[in-house]
Amino acid sequence: MSDRAAREAATVELFELRARATDPVEQQMLLERIVELNLEIARGIAQRFRGRGVELEDLEQVACVGLMKAATNYRLDADTPFIGYAVPTIRGEVRRYFRDSAWTVRIPRRLQELQGLVSAKLPELEQELGREPSTEELASYLDVDEAEIEQAMAARGCFNVLSLDRPADDDGLSLAEVVPDEDDVAVSRLEAVDMLQPILDDLGSRERRILELRFVEGWTQADIGAEVGVSQMQVSRLLRRTLTELRERLAPMAAAA
Structure with missing residues (x-):
């Protein structure tokens, strides 16, 4: 029996024990054992998202939160094996972290995007004009309403934006060079293999x-x-x-x- 199949079998056994347990302390202990047994899944998903401007330790913690959520909510009578439920749950938790963690105060997505655009284009316009542009000039340059520029500029300080110029790895690549424009196909493929394996084994x-x-x-x-x-x-x-x-x-x- 492969390590993956052995882990899945042991996980099912722990879920069955937890379903029969009536003592809340014992239930919690079994839940923690399920999480410990499947930490490899969480760490593996965290590893696939490394190099995108967030420390690996933070990613692993977020992935473990996703794993705990998956273990807490999973039901044995589901048609999906636990790994098939856990992988998308953990992945979703990590993606939500990337989406939300840089913002200490939530503001409309349109202003988030505009703030990023201002940060990217402002140096170009400053170089072109030889000075700091006015709000009107910036709005004209970006082809947006002046009021939106004012709102976006007012939102400065409400969030932390990771610089796309910050080094992302030891090879000297910047964050902008390692963050993909679209979903990472390799990540999706590896996760698909994880989900398919227990089904193929059957x-x-x-x-x-x-x-x-x-x-x-x-x-x-x-x-x-x-x-x-x-x-x-x-x-x-x-x-x-x-x-x-x-x-x-x-x-x-x-x-x-």
């Missing part, structure tokens, strides 16, 4: 072999049929049935994300 050996040959090795259905001893039509049916089952079991995970 498949029969023939189904797993067919999936491997088709989607990893790139074999044709005819070649797969010859390899596993069935017809091409049977391979097609097995693939369709297996993929349908995977989609159905992954649907709750996608909703949780």
